[in-house]
Amino acid sequence: MIPPVPVPDATAQAHSERLLELIRSQIRAHGGVIPFSRYMELALYAPGLGYYSAGARKFGADGDFVTSPELGPTFAECIAMFSQQVLLQLGGEADFFEIGGGSGAFAEAALRHFDAIGTVPARYLILEPSADLRQRQQQRLQQALAPALFERVRWLDGPPEARWRGVLFANEVLDALPTPRFLVQGGEVYEQHVALSPEGGLISVDQPADALLRAAVRHIERDIGTPFADGYRSEVLPQLPYWIQAVGGLLHDGAMLFVDYGYPRSEYYLPERDDGTLVCHHRHRAHGDAFHWPGLQDITAFVDFTALAEAGVNAGFDLAGYCAQASFLLNNGLPERLAAIGQGQDPVEQHRRHNEVKRLTLPGEMGERFQVMGFQRGVETRPAFARGDLTRRL
Template sequence: MVTIPAPDEDARAHSDTLRAGLQQFIAAEGGRIPFSKFMELCLYAPGLGYYSAGARKFGAAGDFVTAPELGALFAQCLSEATAPVLRQLENTGDFLEIGGGSGALAVDLMQAFEAQGILPRTYNILEPSADLRERQAERVRDVLPAHLAQRITWLDGPLSEPWRGVVFANEVIDALPTTRFVIGEDEVFEEYVEVEGDEFIVTTQPADALTTAAVRNIESRLDAPLAEGYRSEVLPQLPYWVQAVIGPMEAGVMVFADYGYPRRAYYHPSRTDGTLRAFRRHHVVSDVLAWPGLQDITASVDFTALAEAGTGAGFTFAGYCTQADFLMANGLEKFASLAESACADEIAHLRVREQVKRLTLPSEMGERFQVMGFSHGVDFEAAFLLGDRSYSL
């Protein structure tokens, strides 16, 4: 059994501060809050939430590793997929990254676009965390030449003026505050968080009309209704979120990379407790109520719901495949070969090969992560030439 190191004194103090704030908030709200609100505060409370505070999140020293953190190959393949879109928009296209992580993708992608001979007019990062903004800006300043760095801007909200270009989100939807539901005998219940002593506990209340309708819509697409006692997650707000982040987009594409399942697999009868979990120090933590502010809380993505949200926003469904197939269809072999040819020694060769393995092997990110794309007013189907899985939605 793997033992996760206990938080140090400073981390404990940080978590205790957020815990006290959560308890006060719950008391002010009548003694209970929806789990989705608890998750939102744990992740995004200003200065204290997991993504809002200063602790390192990404990479070997953090709690998890994302594909862009492994090296430049992911960004190079993404540039191969989206550079043709920028060319179709004839130098009027902008790029919008939702959640900028450590800034690795922005740095590598701008360099990859320059190598492709096409640059977005602006590269915008929609990042709610002030701490992460500072880290991203520092990385951009330290790595990129001025003519590339000056194209990168940070947004407080979605683009408000009509625009054209590319929206990309990597491991963003899994971090949206999710509603937890439970199937009762005759109705749908929603999970809430209350305080008992000094501990957080989960209770249930009858779900509101929006959540009930979302769950019943899920059941209508399954082979049979969900069994009594079945627990899982749903994002009733997903269609509104998609429309909000794209803003008044006139033409372009949306690309989402994340872990998850098509609806029938997500709500399989055997998955009786959903997909909710937390990550701390590269380990899965089942107790999502523990150590608020110190662990990432996440739920897998219902890709069928994402397909519905994207097309509902007026976009054409472009494709759905595993991350491995998306990267292979967009030049991974070519970029890996170029990277190896530039290696100075065998250690560098091994690093490139390890990057490819982690991006593509089924036991790593290759199949656990999927990519879904949408287009509006441009051609984008060529980015999804391998491994089409749209039949599973």
């Protein structure tokens, strides 16, 4: 059920209808159905029309949701403190590679803190598939940063194409990867598809799963030690190992760090979670209707962190650690950031910054809902996860 949300204005509705017509044409061109993952890809990333490709404001109080970097600089400063340890171990030419730059708030705060602690990466790389967001990031960083810092920023159209060294960082990226949805019925695996109703609306239909999806579901069943009950529906990313290899395979020495909401596999596929984890965001309202105003809402699914651990290790990395966001921040400079907040700032700013830290760390806010997983190759980063390590739950 959709909670009450503001009705989009006429321009936004027309935009959604243009995307809907593109989706209809794709469905007709593919025999009347497309996989849900393809629908999600179009809804989020269709050039000029998808949610992340068009110009509407996504992040912050005026958008659809708030990410950690939008609250203030503390999150980015702690990530910079973690990254400093990696960059110092590598020495010389080492890069920082951010996937999905959002509004540019993270890059701005991180680069300023890298500069303040005297460990600026050789290059700050941003992979941003949205032309609109890339332009906004460029404008923001050019205005906010000293020229010498801004000159280190490079925007990429794809992952680095040559071997590199440094830190790969992705905050709330994995949850937006287009995901297949599966259904188990009569002991068989089906994949959710999208078709058209007689009136031209979008409806869900299930078709037999292909070999890749079927194998992924059977792997989960073996790992959790029980078959899924009839009617169980959820998400799985069989393409995750290929994605990790694509974005991090050429990282010769360094660390990969992923922050997202999710669960270890045993909790992700609990019997009671029998309709999956799919969630949509529109004007700070969360709901489960992925067909509601395509192009005007975010569509995400929680992350199976056990699958992420498997993918990273299979790509040739060591698992460095896994913990809640609050634990990670406390391990990586948050106490020092709190001390700095209390020095030389007016009471109003101190209050705002303390509220920022509360939202980042409290269990009822982002502190436990968001998880952090790190991988390493040729460096040592396990101390960054020492407090509150949860790898035993994977």
